[in-house]
Amino acid sequence: MSITYSISDLAREFGVTTRTIRFYEEKGLLNPKRNGTRRIYSPSDRTKLRLILRGKRLGLSLDASAEIILMYGSPGNNRKQLEKLISTIRGKQAELKRQQQDLKAMLGELSNAEDKCLAALAELSA
Protein backbone atom coordinates (compact mmCIF):
# COMPACT_ATOMS: atom_id res chain seq x y z
CA MET A 1 0.00 0.00 0.00
CA SER A 2 2.69 2.43 -0.98
CA ILE A 3 2.28 5.71 -2.81
CA THR A 4 2.61 5.47 -6.55
CA TYR A 5 2.05 7.71 -9.54
CA SER A 6 1.06 7.19 -13.13
CA ILE A 7 3.02 8.87 -15.84
CA SER A 8 0.34 11.49 -16.38
CA ASP A 9 0.14 12.17 -12.65
CA LEU A 10 3.75 13.28 -12.74
CA ALA A 11 3.35 15.05 -16.05
CA ARG A 12 0.50 17.10 -14.60
CA GLU A 13 2.29 17.83 -11.37
CA PHE A 14 5.46 19.07 -12.99
CA GLY A 15 4.01 20.63 -16.08
CA VAL A 16 5.81 18.46 -18.61
CA THR A 17 4.55 16.01 -21.23
CA THR A 18 4.54 12.24 -20.84
CA ARG A 19 6.87 12.16 -23.82
CA THR A 20 9.39 14.09 -21.80
CA ILE A 21 9.20 11.65 -18.92
CA ARG A 22 9.59 8.66 -21.22
CA PHE A 23 12.51 10.40 -22.84
CA TYR A 24 14.25 10.71 -19.50
CA GLU A 25 13.74 7.01 -18.99
CA GLU A 26 15.26 6.27 -22.41
CA LYS A 27 18.28 8.25 -21.27
CA GLY A 28 18.54 6.15 -18.14
CA LEU A 29 17.49 8.87 -15.71
CA LEU A 30 14.39 7.05 -14.51
CA ASN A 31 13.56 3.39 -14.00
CA PRO A 32 9.93 3.05 -12.96
CA LYS A 33 8.44 -0.31 -12.04
CA ARG A 34 5.88 -1.82 -14.35
CA ASN A 35 2.40 -3.13 -13.84
CA GLY A 36 2.11 -5.22 -16.96
CA THR A 37 3.09 -2.70 -19.54
CA ARG A 38 2.21 0.40 -17.54
CA ARG A 39 4.81 2.49 -15.77
CA ILE A 40 4.47 2.87 -12.02
CA TYR A 41 6.40 5.66 -10.38
CA SER A 42 7.52 5.65 -6.75
CA PRO A 43 8.12 8.71 -4.58
CA SER A 44 11.81 8.21 -5.24
CA ASP A 45 11.18 8.33 -8.98
CA ARG A 46 9.24 11.50 -8.41
CA THR A 47 12.17 13.02 -6.53
CA LYS A 48 14.50 12.14 -9.34
CA LEU A 49 12.22 13.88 -11.78
CA ARG A 50 12.21 16.93 -9.56
CA LEU A 51 15.99 16.95 -9.54
CA ILE A 52 16.16 16.62 -13.30
CA LEU A 53 13.81 19.53 -13.83
CA ARG A 54 15.62 21.68 -11.34
CA GLY A 55 18.84 20.87 -13.15
CA LYS A 56 17.19 21.98 -16.36
CA ARG A 57 16.20 25.30 -14.86
CA LEU A 58 19.84 25.76 -13.89
CA GLY A 59 20.93 25.05 -17.43
CA LEU A 60 22.35 21.61 -16.77
CA SER A 61 22.32 19.02 -19.52
CA LEU A 62 20.52 15.76 -18.89
CA ASP A 63 23.85 14.00 -18.73
CA ALA A 64 24.97 16.38 -15.99
CA SER A 65 21.77 15.79 -14.05
CA ALA A 66 22.18 12.07 -14.55
CA GLU A 67 25.60 12.29 -12.95
CA ILE A 68 24.24 14.13 -9.94
CA ILE A 69 21.37 11.71 -9.46
CA LEU A 70 23.71 8.78 -9.77
CA MET A 71 25.88 10.40 -7.12
CA TYR A 72 23.03 10.63 -4.69
CA GLY A 73 22.13 7.02 -5.36
CA SER A 74 25.42 5.21 -4.86
CA PRO A 75 27.29 6.05 -1.68
CA GLY A 76 30.26 4.17 -3.16
CA ASN A 77 31.87 1.39 -1.22
CA ASN A 78 35.62 1.64 -1.56
CA ARG A 79 38.06 4.45 -0.88
CA LYS A 80 38.94 5.14 -4.52
CA GLN A 81 35.28 5.53 -5.46
CA LEU A 82 34.56 7.76 -2.51
CA GLU A 83 37.48 10.01 -3.30
CA LYS A 84 36.45 10.31 -6.91
CA LEU A 85 32.91 11.09 -5.86
CA ILE A 86 34.10 13.81 -3.51
CA SER A 87 36.12 15.44 -6.24
CA THR A 88 33.14 15.26 -8.58
CA ILE A 89 31.01 16.90 -5.92
CA ARG A 90 33.53 19.65 -5.40
CA GLY A 91 33.69 20.22 -9.11
CA LYS A 92 29.95 20.72 -9.28
CA GLN A 93 30.07 22.99 -6.28
CA ALA A 94 32.71 25.20 -7.87
CA GLU A 95 30.67 25.39 -11.04
CA LEU A 96 27.53 26.34 -9.18
CA LYS A 97 29.36 28.99 -7.21
CA ARG A 98 30.60 30.57 -10.40
CA GLN A 99 27.02 30.52 -11.54
CA GLN A 100 26.02 32.29 -8.35
CA GLN A 101 28.42 35.10 -9.17
CA ASP A 102 26.99 35.38 -12.67
CA LEU A 103 23.51 35.51 -11.23
CA LYS A 104 24.42 38.15 -8.73
CA ALA A 105 26.05 40.30 -11.40
CA MET A 106 23.11 40.02 -13.74
CA LEU A 107 20.63 40.83 -10.99
CA GLY A 108 22.68 43.88 -10.12
CA GLU A 109 22.63 45.10 -13.70
CA LEU A 110 18.92 44.50 -14.03
CA SER A 111 18.30 46.45 -10.87
CA ASN A 112 20.40 49.25 -12.29
CA ALA A 113 18.48 49.21 -15.56
CA GLU A 114 15.25 49.29 -13.62
CA ASP A 115 16.37 52.38 -11.73
CA LYS A 116 17.23 54.12 -14.97
CA CYS A 117 13.84 53.32 -16.37
CA LEU A 118 12.10 54.61 -13.30
CA ALA A 119 14.15 57.79 -13.43
CA ALA A 120 13.26 58.27 -17.08
CA LEU A 121 9.59 57.82 -16.25
CA ALA A 122 9.83 60.37 -13.46
CA GLU A 123 11.46 62.73 -15.91
CA LEU A 124 8.52 62.34 -18.27
CA SER A 125 6.11 63.21 -15.51
CA ALA A 126 7.98 66.37 -14.60
Next chain:
Amino acid sequence: MSITYSISDLAREFGVTTRTIRFYEEKGLLNPKRNGTRRIYSPSDRTKLRLILRGKRLGLSLDASAEIILMYGSPGNNRKQLEKLISTIRGKQAELKRQQQDLKAMLGELSNAEDKCLAALAELSA
Protein backbone atom coordinates in the same frame (compact mmCIF):
# COMPACT_ATOMS: atom_id res chain seq x y z
CA MET B 1 43.04 55.53 -31.99
CA SER B 2 40.39 53.57 -30.23
CA ILE B 3 40.69 50.07 -28.91
CA THR B 4 39.53 47.37 -31.32
CA TYR B 5 39.68 43.61 -31.52
CA SER B 6 39.83 41.10 -34.32
CA ILE B 7 37.50 38.16 -34.30
CA SER B 8 40.23 35.80 -33.16
CA ASP B 9 41.27 38.20 -30.41
CA LEU B 10 37.85 37.81 -28.88
CA ALA B 11 37.71 34.11 -29.62
CA ARG B 12 40.96 33.60 -27.75
CA GLU B 13 39.98 35.81 -24.86
CA PHE B 14 36.67 34.11 -24.25
CA GLY B 15 37.58 30.59 -25.25
CA VAL B 16 35.10 30.23 -28.08
CA THR B 17 35.53 29.66 -31.81
CA THR B 18 35.28 32.33 -34.45
CA ARG B 19 32.36 30.39 -35.87
CA THR B 20 30.53 30.97 -32.63
CA ILE B 21 31.11 34.70 -32.78
CA ARG B 22 29.95 34.88 -36.39
CA PHE B 23 26.94 32.85 -35.44
CA TYR B 24 25.98 35.38 -32.79
CA GLU B 25 26.23 38.07 -35.43
CA GLU B 26 23.96 36.09 -37.75
CA LYS B 27 21.46 36.02 -34.92
CA GLY B 28 21.66 39.78 -34.59
CA LEU B 29 23.46 39.79 -31.24
CA LEU B 30 26.56 41.54 -32.54
CA ASN B 31 27.13 44.18 -35.22
CA PRO B 32 30.86 44.80 -35.58
CA LYS B 33 32.19 47.48 -37.91
CA ARG B 34 34.05 46.37 -40.99
CA ASN B 35 37.43 47.24 -42.38
CA GLY B 36 36.84 46.17 -45.94
CA THR B 37 35.59 42.66 -45.37
CA ARG B 38 37.15 42.15 -41.96
CA ARG B 39 35.19 42.46 -38.76
CA ILE B 40 36.36 45.06 -36.28
CA TYR B 41 35.06 44.72 -32.73
CA SER B 42 34.75 47.63 -30.32
CA PRO B 43 34.90 47.41 -26.51
CA SER B 44 31.12 47.62 -26.55
CA ASP B 45 30.95 44.62 -28.86
CA ARG B 46 33.26 42.84 -26.49
CA THR B 47 30.95 43.63 -23.59
CA LYS B 48 28.00 42.27 -25.48
CA LEU B 49 29.86 39.07 -26.10
CA ARG B 50 30.63 38.83 -22.42
CA LEU B 51 26.95 39.24 -21.61
CA ILE B 52 25.96 36.57 -24.12
CA LEU B 53 28.41 34.07 -22.69
CA ARG B 54 27.37 34.83 -19.14
CA GLY B 55 23.79 34.28 -20.20
CA LYS B 56 24.82 30.95 -21.65
CA ARG B 57 26.40 29.89 -18.38
CA LEU B 58 23.12 30.74 -16.69
CA GLY B 59 21.24 28.58 -19.14
CA LEU B 60 19.68 31.42 -21.12
CA SER B 61 18.89 30.95 -24.78
CA LEU B 62 20.47 33.29 -27.28
CA ASP B 63 17.10 34.89 -27.83
CA ALA B 64 16.81 35.59 -24.12
CA SER B 65 20.28 37.11 -24.05
CA ALA B 66 19.41 39.14 -27.12
CA GLU B 67 16.44 40.57 -25.29
CA ILE B 68 18.56 41.58 -22.32
CA ILE B 69 21.24 43.17 -24.46
CA LEU B 70 18.62 45.04 -26.42
CA MET B 71 17.21 46.25 -23.12
CA TYR B 72 20.52 47.69 -22.05
CA GLY B 73 20.93 49.36 -25.42
CA SER B 74 17.66 51.22 -25.86
CA PRO B 75 16.59 53.35 -22.91
CA GLY B 76 13.19 53.64 -24.58
CA ASN B 77 11.77 57.07 -25.27
CA ASN B 78 8.07 57.03 -24.53
CA ARG B 79 6.10 56.06 -21.45
CA LYS B 80 4.56 52.89 -22.92
CA GLN B 81 7.95 51.55 -23.93
CA LEU B 82 9.47 52.34 -20.58
CA GLU B 83 6.69 50.62 -18.73
CA LYS B 84 6.95 47.54 -20.88
CA LEU B 85 10.70 47.49 -20.38
CA ILE B 86 10.29 47.71 -16.63
CA SER B 87 7.91 44.80 -16.61
CA THR B 88 10.30 42.80 -18.77
CA ILE B 89 13.10 43.59 -16.36
CA ARG B 90 11.01 42.51 -13.39
CA GLY B 91 10.12 39.30 -15.15
CA LYS B 92 13.78 38.48 -15.67
CA GLN B 93 14.52 39.35 -12.08
CA ALA B 94 11.84 37.02 -10.80
CA GLU B 95 13.15 34.24 -13.00
CA LEU B 96 16.69 34.75 -11.79
CA LYS B 97 15.60 34.78 -8.18
CA ARG B 98 13.87 31.46 -8.64
CA GLN B 99 17.10 30.24 -10.11
CA GLN B 100 18.93 31.48 -7.04
CA GLN B 101 16.70 29.31 -4.89
CA ASP B 102 17.38 26.30 -7.07
CA LEU B 103 21.08 26.96 -6.85
CA LYS B 104 21.00 27.31 -3.11
CA ALA B 105 19.08 24.06 -2.74
CA MET B 106 21.42 22.15 -4.97
CA LEU B 107 24.49 23.51 -3.21
CA GLY B 108 23.00 22.44 0.08
CA GLU B 109 22.42 18.93 -1.15
CA LEU B 110 25.89 18.68 -2.59
CA SER B 111 27.36 19.81 0.69
CA ASN B 112 25.32 17.17 2.41
CA ALA B 113 26.49 14.48 0.01
CA GLU B 114 30.05 15.60 0.57
CA ASP B 115 29.67 15.22 4.30
CA LYS B 116 28.34 11.72 3.88
CA CYS B 117 31.26 10.81 1.70
CA LEU B 118 33.74 12.18 4.19
CA ALA B 119 32.05 10.28 6.98
CA ALA B 120 32.20 7.09 4.95
CA LEU B 121 35.90 7.66 4.33
CA ALA B 122 36.52 8.22 8.02
CA GLU B 123 34.67 4.99 8.68
CA LEU B 124 37.00 3.15 6.34
CA SER B 125 40.02 4.48 8.16
CA ALA B 126 38.72 3.40 11.55
Next chain:
DNA sequence: TCCTTTCTTTACGTTAACGTAAACGTAATG
Protein backbone atom coordinates in the same frame (compact mmCIF):
# COMPACT_ATOMS: atom_id res chain seq x y z
C1' DT C 1 -21.17 -4.21 -25.48
C1' DC C 2 -19.53 -0.09 -27.04
C1' DC C 3 -17.16 4.00 -26.03
C1' DT C 4 -13.84 6.89 -23.93
C1' DT C 5 -9.55 7.31 -21.39
C1' DT C 6 -5.20 6.24 -20.48
C1' DC C 7 -1.57 3.92 -21.57
C1' DT C 8 1.92 1.56 -24.78
C1' DT C 9 5.71 1.22 -28.68
C1' DT C 10 7.77 2.79 -32.96
C1' DA C 11 9.41 6.13 -35.71
C1' DC C 12 10.07 10.23 -38.17
C1' DG C 13 10.25 15.58 -37.51
C1' DT C 14 12.04 19.87 -35.39
C1' DT C 15 14.83 23.62 -33.23
C1' DA C 16 18.91 25.70 -31.18
C1' DA C 17 23.59 26.22 -31.28
C1' DC C 18 27.00 25.51 -33.18
C1' DG C 19 30.92 22.13 -36.06
C1' DT C 20 33.20 21.28 -40.21
C1' DA C 21 34.71 21.70 -44.76
C1' DA C 22 35.39 23.93 -49.19
C1' DA C 23 37.00 27.63 -51.82
C1' DC C 24 38.70 31.92 -51.90
C1' DG C 25 40.96 36.88 -50.62
C1' DT C 26 44.86 39.59 -48.47
C1' DA C 27 48.79 40.66 -46.04
C1' DA C 28 52.99 40.15 -43.77
C1' DT C 29 57.16 37.40 -43.47
C1' DG C 30 61.29 34.72 -44.52
Next chain:
DNA sequence: CATTACGTTTACGTTAACGTAAAGAAAGGA
Protein backbone atom coordinates in the same frame (compact mmCIF):
# COMPACT_ATOMS: atom_id res chain seq x y z
C1' DC D 1 57.93 35.59 -54.56
C1' DA D 2 56.09 31.77 -52.30
C1' DT D 3 54.34 30.49 -48.09
C1' DT D 4 52.07 31.02 -43.80
C1' DA D 5 48.62 33.29 -41.05
C1' DC D 6 44.33 35.19 -40.71
C1' DG D 7 40.20 36.45 -42.59
C1' DT D 8 35.85 35.85 -45.61
C1' DT D 9 31.28 33.48 -47.46
C1' DT D 10 28.46 29.48 -48.38
C1' DA D 11 26.59 25.41 -47.14
C1' DC D 12 25.83 20.99 -45.38
C1' DG D 13 26.33 18.10 -40.88
C1' DT D 14 25.54 17.15 -35.91
C1' DT D 15 23.70 16.75 -31.15
C1' DA D 16 20.41 17.43 -27.43
C1' DA D 17 15.88 17.49 -26.08
C1' DC D 18 12.06 16.78 -27.03
C1' DG D 19 7.31 17.16 -30.52
C1' DT D 20 4.11 14.73 -33.16
C1' DA D 21 1.70 11.19 -35.32
C1' DA D 22 0.29 6.40 -36.06
C1' DA D 23 -1.48 2.19 -34.46
C1' DG D 24 -2.82 -0.57 -31.05
C1' DA D 25 -3.68 -2.75 -25.99
C1' DA D 26 -6.38 -2.64 -21.61
C1' DA D 27 -9.66 -1.03 -18.39
C1' DG D 28 -13.59 1.28 -16.51
C1' DG D 29 -18.20 3.55 -17.18
C1' DA D 30 -23.00 4.32 -19.53
